[in-house]
Amino acid sequence: MRQFSVIIAVAALVAALPLSASGQAYSWTDEDGNVHYGDSIPPEYRDQEQRTLRDGLEIERTDRALTEEEREELRHQEELAAEADRVAQLQAERDRRLLSLYASVGEIERVRDDRVDGLRSQVRLTASNLESLEDDLESVESRLDNYEGRDEDPPEYLEERYENLANQIVDRQQQLMDLEEQLQQVRDRFENDIERFTELQAEGR
Structure with missing residues:
Protein backbone atom coordinates (compact mmCIF):
# COMPACT_ATOMS: atom_id res chain seq x y z
CA MET A 1 0.00 0.00 0.00
CA ARG A 2 2.87 2.34 0.83
CA GLN A 3 4.56 1.63 -2.53
CA PHE A 4 1.30 2.43 -4.35
CA SER A 5 1.06 5.73 -2.47
CA VAL A 6 4.61 6.64 -3.48
CA ILE A 7 3.81 5.96 -7.15
CA ILE A 8 0.71 8.16 -6.94
CA ALA A 9 2.70 10.92 -5.24
CA VAL A 10 5.38 10.83 -7.97
CA ALA A 11 2.73 10.86 -10.70
CA ALA A 12 1.02 13.80 -9.03
CA LEU A 13 4.32 15.66 -8.74
CA VAL A 14 5.12 15.10 -12.40
CA ALA A 15 1.60 16.14 -13.43
CA ALA A 16 2.06 19.39 -11.53
CA LEU A 17 5.28 20.22 -13.41
CA PRO A 18 5.22 22.49 -16.44
CA LEU A 19 5.55 20.24 -19.52
CA SER A 20 8.04 20.69 -22.32
CA ALA A 21 6.87 21.42 -25.83
CA SER A 22 6.53 17.69 -26.47
CA GLY A 23 4.35 17.22 -23.39
CA GLN A 24 7.09 15.36 -21.55
CA ALA A 25 8.76 15.74 -18.18
CA TYR A 26 12.16 14.51 -17.04
CA SER A 27 13.81 13.16 -13.92
CA TRP A 28 17.51 12.96 -13.15
CA THR A 29 19.77 11.88 -10.33
CA ASP A 30 22.39 14.20 -8.88
CA GLU A 31 25.84 13.22 -7.60
CA ASP A 32 24.40 12.53 -4.13
CA GLY A 33 21.81 10.11 -5.47
CA ASN A 34 18.85 12.48 -5.08
CA VAL A 35 16.16 12.32 -7.78
CA HIS A 36 14.90 15.57 -9.33
CA TYR A 37 12.03 16.34 -11.72
CA GLY A 38 11.58 19.10 -14.27
CA ASP A 39 10.68 20.02 -17.83
CA SER A 40 14.34 19.90 -18.88
CA ILE A 41 17.57 18.40 -17.56
CA PRO A 42 20.20 20.89 -16.38
CA PRO A 43 23.38 20.66 -18.48
CA GLU A 44 25.53 19.62 -15.52
CA TYR A 45 23.35 16.49 -15.07
CA ARG A 46 23.23 15.36 -18.70
CA ASP A 47 25.70 12.57 -17.93
CA GLN A 48 23.76 11.33 -14.89
CA GLU A 49 20.99 8.74 -14.85
CA GLN A 50 17.84 10.26 -16.35
CA ARG A 51 14.28 9.30 -17.35
CA THR A 52 11.76 10.68 -19.77
CA LEU A 53 8.19 10.71 -18.42
CA ARG A 54 4.80 11.20 -20.02
CA ASP A 55 1.66 11.37 -17.92
CA GLY A 56 3.70 10.16 -14.97
CA LEU A 57 4.88 7.04 -16.80
CA GLU A 58 8.45 6.29 -17.78
CA ILE A 59 8.87 6.03 -21.55
CA GLU A 60 12.65 6.14 -21.76
CA ARG A 61 15.58 5.66 -19.41
CA THR A 62 19.23 6.62 -19.91
CA ASP A 63 21.89 5.32 -17.56
CA ARG A 64 24.56 7.66 -16.32
CA ALA A 65 27.76 7.91 -18.33
CA LEU A 66 30.51 5.54 -17.21
CA THR A 67 33.67 6.87 -15.64
CA GLU A 68 37.01 6.17 -17.33
CA GLU A 69 37.76 3.52 -14.69
CA GLU A 70 34.40 1.85 -15.31
CA ARG A 71 34.92 1.91 -19.08
CA GLU A 72 38.34 0.36 -18.63
CA GLU A 73 36.90 -2.35 -16.38
CA LEU A 74 34.13 -2.99 -18.91
CA ARG A 75 36.69 -3.37 -21.71
CA HIS A 76 38.70 -5.72 -19.50
CA GLN A 77 35.65 -7.87 -18.77
CA GLU A 78 34.77 -7.97 -22.48
CA GLU A 79 38.32 -9.08 -23.31
CA LEU A 80 38.13 -11.81 -20.66
CA ALA A 81 34.79 -12.99 -22.02
CA ALA A 82 36.15 -13.02 -25.58
CA GLU A 83 39.22 -15.01 -24.48
CA ALA A 84 37.05 -17.48 -22.57
CA ASP A 85 34.89 -17.94 -25.66
CA ARG A 86 37.99 -18.48 -27.84
CA VAL A 87 39.35 -21.09 -25.42
CA ALA A 88 35.97 -22.85 -25.31
CA GLN A 89 35.84 -22.98 -29.12
CA LEU A 90 39.38 -24.38 -29.31
CA GLN A 91 38.54 -27.03 -26.72
CA ALA A 92 35.38 -27.99 -28.61
CA GLU A 93 37.42 -28.36 -31.81
CA ARG A 94 40.03 -30.48 -30.01
CA ASP A 95 37.27 -32.68 -28.58
CA ARG A 96 35.77 -33.25 -32.04
CA ARG A 97 39.19 -34.10 -33.46
CA LEU A 98 39.97 -36.46 -30.58
CA LEU A 99 36.73 -38.37 -31.00
CA SER A 100 37.15 -38.56 -34.76
CA LEU A 101 40.73 -39.88 -34.55
CA TYR A 102 40.36 -42.56 -31.89
CA ALA A 103 37.82 -45.23 -31.01
CA SER A 104 39.29 -46.28 -27.68
CA VAL A 105 41.91 -45.49 -25.04
CA GLY A 106 43.90 -48.48 -26.22
CA GLU A 107 44.16 -46.98 -29.69
CA ILE A 108 45.49 -43.72 -28.26
CA GLU A 109 48.07 -45.64 -26.24
CA ARG A 110 49.25 -47.52 -29.35
CA VAL A 111 49.75 -44.29 -31.29
CA ARG A 112 51.56 -42.78 -28.28
CA ASP A 113 53.90 -45.77 -28.03
CA ASP A 114 54.73 -45.55 -31.76
CA ARG A 115 55.60 -41.83 -31.41
CA VAL A 116 57.66 -42.44 -28.28
CA ASP A 117 59.56 -45.34 -29.90
CA GLY A 118 60.35 -43.19 -32.93
CA LEU A 119 61.74 -40.39 -30.79
CA ARG A 120 63.72 -42.83 -28.67
CA SER A 121 65.37 -44.18 -31.82
CA GLN A 122 66.36 -40.63 -32.77
CA VAL A 123 67.74 -40.09 -29.28
CA ARG A 124 69.87 -43.25 -29.49
CA LEU A 125 71.15 -42.34 -32.95
CA THR A 126 72.01 -38.79 -31.92
CA ALA A 127 73.70 -39.97 -28.73
CA SER A 128 75.78 -42.48 -30.70
CA ASN A 129 76.79 -39.80 -33.20
CA LEU A 130 77.72 -37.48 -30.33
CA GLU A 131 79.90 -40.14 -28.76
CA SER A 132 81.71 -40.70 -32.06
CA LEU A 133 82.32 -36.99 -32.48
CA GLU A 134 83.68 -36.73 -28.95
CA ASP A 135 86.09 -39.61 -29.66
CA ASP A 136 87.28 -37.86 -32.85
CA LEU A 137 87.72 -34.61 -30.94
CA GLU A 138 89.78 -36.37 -28.28
CA SER A 139 92.00 -37.85 -30.98
CA VAL A 140 92.56 -34.49 -32.68
CA GLU A 141 93.17 -32.85 -29.32
CA SER A 142 95.87 -35.45 -28.58
CA ARG A 143 97.61 -34.71 -31.89
CA LEU A 144 97.49 -30.99 -31.16
CA ASP A 145 99.04 -31.63 -27.75
CA ASN A 146 101.92 -33.48 -29.44
CA TYR A 147 102.71 -30.44 -31.58
CA GLU A 148 102.55 -28.25 -28.53
CA GLY A 149 104.90 -30.62 -26.67
CA ARG A 150 107.43 -30.28 -29.48
CA ASP A 151 106.95 -26.52 -29.44
CA GLU A 152 105.77 -26.64 -33.05
CA ASP A 153 102.83 -24.94 -34.69
CA PRO A 154 100.19 -27.50 -35.65
CA PRO A 155 99.00 -27.59 -39.28
CA GLU A 156 96.09 -25.34 -40.04
CA TYR A 157 93.85 -28.18 -41.22
CA LEU A 158 94.20 -29.87 -37.80
CA GLU A 159 93.08 -26.75 -35.96
CA VAL A 170 77.57 -28.48 -29.54
CA ASP A 171 74.95 -29.00 -32.27
CA ARG A 172 74.43 -32.66 -31.35
CA GLN A 173 74.13 -31.81 -27.67
CA GLN A 174 71.41 -29.29 -28.51
CA GLN A 175 69.65 -31.81 -30.75
CA LEU A 176 69.73 -34.33 -27.93
CA MET A 177 68.19 -31.82 -25.52
CA ASP A 178 65.50 -30.93 -28.08
CA LEU A 179 64.65 -34.59 -28.64
CA GLU A 180 64.36 -35.23 -24.91
CA GLU A 181 62.04 -32.23 -24.63
CA GLN A 182 59.94 -33.48 -27.56
CA LEU A 183 59.74 -36.88 -25.93
CA GLN A 184 58.35 -35.38 -22.73
CA GLN A 185 55.91 -33.21 -24.65
CA VAL A 186 54.58 -36.24 -26.53
CA ARG A 187 54.09 -38.14 -23.28
CA ASP A 188 52.30 -35.17 -21.69
CA ARG A 189 50.10 -34.54 -24.73
CA PHE A 190 48.95 -38.14 -25.01
CA GLU A 191 48.37 -38.32 -21.27
CA ASN A 192 46.07 -35.30 -21.57
CA ASP A 193 44.37 -36.82 -24.62
CA ILE A 194 43.68 -40.05 -22.74
CA GLU A 195 42.29 -38.15 -19.76
CA ARG A 196 40.05 -35.98 -21.96
CA PHE A 197 38.92 -38.93 -24.09
CA THR A 198 37.91 -40.79 -20.93
CA GLU A 199 35.93 -37.74 -19.75
CA LEU A 200 34.13 -37.43 -23.10
CA GLN A 201 33.24 -41.12 -23.06
CA ALA A 202 31.86 -40.77 -19.53
CA GLU A 203 29.70 -37.87 -20.79
CA GLY A 204 28.33 -40.14 -23.49
CA ARG A 205 29.75 -38.26 -26.46
Whole structure:
Protein backbone atom coordinates (compact mmCIF):
# COMPACT_ATOMS: atom_id res chain seq x y z
CA MET A 1 0.00 0.00 0.00
CA ARG A 2 2.87 2.34 0.83
CA GLN A 3 4.56 1.63 -2.53
CA PHE A 4 1.30 2.43 -4.35
CA SER A 5 1.06 5.73 -2.47
CA VAL A 6 4.61 6.64 -3.48
CA ILE A 7 3.81 5.96 -7.15
CA ILE A 8 0.71 8.16 -6.94
CA ALA A 9 2.70 10.92 -5.24
CA VAL A 10 5.38 10.83 -7.97
CA ALA A 11 2.73 10.86 -10.70
CA ALA A 12 1.02 13.80 -9.03
CA LEU A 13 4.32 15.66 -8.74
CA VAL A 14 5.12 15.10 -12.40
CA ALA A 15 1.60 16.14 -13.43
CA ALA A 16 2.06 19.39 -11.53
CA LEU A 17 5.28 20.22 -13.41
CA PRO A 18 5.22 22.49 -16.44
CA LEU A 19 5.55 20.24 -19.52
CA SER A 20 8.04 20.69 -22.32
CA ALA A 21 6.87 21.42 -25.83
CA SER A 22 6.53 17.69 -26.47
CA GLY A 23 4.35 17.22 -23.39
CA GLN A 24 7.09 15.36 -21.55
CA ALA A 25 8.76 15.74 -18.18
CA TYR A 26 12.16 14.51 -17.04
CA SER A 27 13.81 13.16 -13.92
CA TRP A 28 17.51 12.96 -13.15
CA THR A 29 19.77 11.88 -10.33
CA ASP A 30 22.39 14.20 -8.88
CA GLU A 31 25.84 13.22 -7.60
CA ASP A 32 24.40 12.53 -4.13
CA GLY A 33 21.81 10.11 -5.47
CA ASN A 34 18.85 12.48 -5.08
CA VAL A 35 16.16 12.32 -7.78
CA HIS A 36 14.90 15.57 -9.33
CA TYR A 37 12.03 16.34 -11.72
CA GLY A 38 11.58 19.10 -14.27
CA ASP A 39 10.68 20.02 -17.83
CA SER A 40 14.34 19.90 -18.88
CA ILE A 41 17.57 18.40 -17.56
CA PRO A 42 20.20 20.89 -16.38
CA PRO A 43 23.38 20.66 -18.48
CA GLU A 44 25.53 19.62 -15.52
CA TYR A 45 23.35 16.49 -15.07
CA ARG A 46 23.23 15.36 -18.70
CA ASP A 47 25.70 12.57 -17.93
CA GLN A 48 23.76 11.33 -14.89
CA GLU A 49 20.99 8.74 -14.85
CA GLN A 50 17.84 10.26 -16.35
CA ARG A 51 14.28 9.30 -17.35
CA THR A 52 11.76 10.68 -19.77
CA LEU A 53 8.19 10.71 -18.42
CA ARG A 54 4.80 11.20 -20.02
CA ASP A 55 1.66 11.37 -17.92
CA GLY A 56 3.70 10.16 -14.97
CA LEU A 57 4.88 7.04 -16.80
CA GLU A 58 8.45 6.29 -17.78
CA ILE A 59 8.87 6.03 -21.55
CA GLU A 60 12.65 6.14 -21.76
CA ARG A 61 15.58 5.66 -19.41
CA THR A 62 19.23 6.62 -19.91
CA ASP A 63 21.89 5.32 -17.56
CA ARG A 64 24.56 7.66 -16.32
CA ALA A 65 27.76 7.91 -18.33
CA LEU A 66 30.51 5.54 -17.21
CA THR A 67 33.67 6.87 -15.64
CA GLU A 68 37.01 6.17 -17.33
CA GLU A 69 37.76 3.52 -14.69
CA GLU A 70 34.40 1.85 -15.31
CA ARG A 71 34.92 1.91 -19.08
CA GLU A 72 38.34 0.36 -18.63
CA GLU A 73 36.90 -2.35 -16.38
CA LEU A 74 34.13 -2.99 -18.91
CA ARG A 75 36.69 -3.37 -21.71
CA HIS A 76 38.70 -5.72 -19.50
CA GLN A 77 35.65 -7.87 -18.77
CA GLU A 78 34.77 -7.97 -22.48
CA GLU A 79 38.32 -9.08 -23.31
CA LEU A 80 38.13 -11.81 -20.66
CA ALA A 81 34.79 -12.99 -22.02
CA ALA A 82 36.15 -13.02 -25.58
CA GLU A 83 39.22 -15.01 -24.48
CA ALA A 84 37.05 -17.48 -22.57
CA ASP A 85 34.89 -17.94 -25.66
CA ARG A 86 37.99 -18.48 -27.84
CA VAL A 87 39.35 -21.09 -25.42
CA ALA A 88 35.97 -22.85 -25.31
CA GLN A 89 35.84 -22.98 -29.12
CA LEU A 90 39.38 -24.38 -29.31
CA GLN A 91 38.54 -27.03 -26.72
CA ALA A 92 35.38 -27.99 -28.61
CA GLU A 93 37.42 -28.36 -31.81
CA ARG A 94 40.03 -30.48 -30.01
CA ASP A 95 37.27 -32.68 -28.58
CA ARG A 96 35.77 -33.25 -32.04
CA ARG A 97 39.19 -34.10 -33.46
CA LEU A 98 39.97 -36.46 -30.58
CA LEU A 99 36.73 -38.37 -31.00
CA SER A 100 37.15 -38.56 -34.76
CA LEU A 101 40.73 -39.88 -34.55
CA TYR A 102 40.36 -42.56 -31.89
CA ALA A 103 37.82 -45.23 -31.01
CA SER A 104 39.29 -46.28 -27.68
CA VAL A 105 41.91 -45.49 -25.04
CA GLY A 106 43.90 -48.48 -26.22
CA GLU A 107 44.16 -46.98 -29.69
CA ILE A 108 45.49 -43.72 -28.26
CA GLU A 109 48.07 -45.64 -26.24
CA ARG A 110 49.25 -47.52 -29.35
CA VAL A 111 49.75 -44.29 -31.29
CA ARG A 112 51.56 -42.78 -28.28
CA ASP A 113 53.90 -45.77 -28.03
CA ASP A 114 54.73 -45.55 -31.76
CA ARG A 115 55.60 -41.83 -31.41
CA VAL A 116 57.66 -42.44 -28.28
CA ASP A 117 59.56 -45.34 -29.90
CA GLY A 118 60.35 -43.19 -32.93
CA LEU A 119 61.74 -40.39 -30.79
CA ARG A 120 63.72 -42.83 -28.67
CA SER A 121 65.37 -44.18 -31.82
CA GLN A 122 66.36 -40.63 -32.77
CA VAL A 123 67.74 -40.09 -29.28
CA ARG A 124 69.87 -43.25 -29.49
CA LEU A 125 71.15 -42.34 -32.95
CA THR A 126 72.01 -38.79 -31.92
CA ALA A 127 73.70 -39.97 -28.73
CA SER A 128 75.78 -42.48 -30.70
CA ASN A 129 76.79 -39.80 -33.20
CA LEU A 130 77.72 -37.48 -30.33
CA GLU A 131 79.90 -40.14 -28.76
CA SER A 132 81.71 -40.70 -32.06
CA LEU A 133 82.32 -36.99 -32.48
CA GLU A 134 83.68 -36.73 -28.95
CA ASP A 135 86.09 -39.61 -29.66
CA ASP A 136 87.28 -37.86 -32.85
CA LEU A 137 87.72 -34.61 -30.94
CA GLU A 138 89.78 -36.37 -28.28
CA SER A 139 92.00 -37.85 -30.98
CA VAL A 140 92.56 -34.49 -32.68
CA GLU A 141 93.17 -32.85 -29.32
CA SER A 142 95.87 -35.45 -28.58
CA ARG A 143 97.61 -34.71 -31.89
CA LEU A 144 97.49 -30.99 -31.16
CA ASP A 145 99.04 -31.63 -27.75
CA ASN A 146 101.92 -33.48 -29.44
CA TYR A 147 102.71 -30.44 -31.58
CA GLU A 148 102.55 -28.25 -28.53
CA GLY A 149 104.90 -30.62 -26.67
CA ARG A 150 107.43 -30.28 -29.48
CA ASP A 151 106.95 -26.52 -29.44
CA GLU A 152 105.77 -26.64 -33.05
CA ASP A 153 102.83 -24.94 -34.69
CA PRO A 154 100.19 -27.50 -35.65
CA PRO A 155 99.00 -27.59 -39.28
CA GLU A 156 96.09 -25.34 -40.04
CA TYR A 157 93.85 -28.18 -41.22
CA LEU A 158 94.20 -29.87 -37.80
CA GLU A 159 93.08 -26.75 -35.96
CA GLU A 160 90.16 -26.35 -38.38
CA ARG A 161 89.25 -30.00 -37.80
CA TYR A 162 89.24 -29.44 -34.07
CA GLU A 163 87.00 -26.36 -34.33
CA ASN A 164 84.64 -28.13 -36.73
CA LEU A 165 84.29 -31.13 -34.40
CA ALA A 166 83.69 -28.87 -31.39
CA ASN A 167 80.90 -27.08 -33.24
CA GLN A 168 79.31 -30.36 -34.31
CA ILE A 169 79.38 -31.60 -30.74
CA VAL A 170 77.57 -28.48 -29.54
CA ASP A 171 74.95 -29.00 -32.27
CA ARG A 172 74.43 -32.66 -31.35
CA GLN A 173 74.13 -31.81 -27.67
CA GLN A 174 71.41 -29.29 -28.51
CA GLN A 175 69.65 -31.81 -30.75
CA LEU A 176 69.73 -34.33 -27.93
CA MET A 177 68.19 -31.82 -25.52
CA ASP A 178 65.50 -30.93 -28.08
CA LEU A 179 64.65 -34.59 -28.64
CA GLU A 180 64.36 -35.23 -24.91
CA GLU A 181 62.04 -32.23 -24.63
CA GLN A 182 59.94 -33.48 -27.56
CA LEU A 183 59.74 -36.88 -25.93
CA GLN A 184 58.35 -35.38 -22.73
CA GLN A 185 55.91 -33.21 -24.65
CA VAL A 186 54.58 -36.24 -26.53
CA ARG A 187 54.09 -38.14 -23.28
CA ASP A 188 52.30 -35.17 -21.69
CA ARG A 189 50.10 -34.54 -24.73
CA PHE A 190 48.95 -38.14 -25.01
CA GLU A 191 48.37 -38.32 -21.27
CA ASN A 192 46.07 -35.30 -21.57
CA ASP A 193 44.37 -36.82 -24.62
CA ILE A 194 43.68 -40.05 -22.74
CA GLU A 195 42.29 -38.15 -19.76
CA ARG A 196 40.05 -35.98 -21.96
CA PHE A 197 38.92 -38.93 -24.09
CA THR A 198 37.91 -40.79 -20.93
CA GLU A 199 35.93 -37.74 -19.75
CA LEU A 200 34.13 -37.43 -23.10
CA GLN A 201 33.24 -41.12 -23.06
CA ALA A 202 31.86 -40.77 -19.53
CA GLU A 203 29.70 -37.87 -20.79
CA GLY A 204 28.33 -40.14 -23.49
CA ARG A 205 29.75 -38.26 -26.46
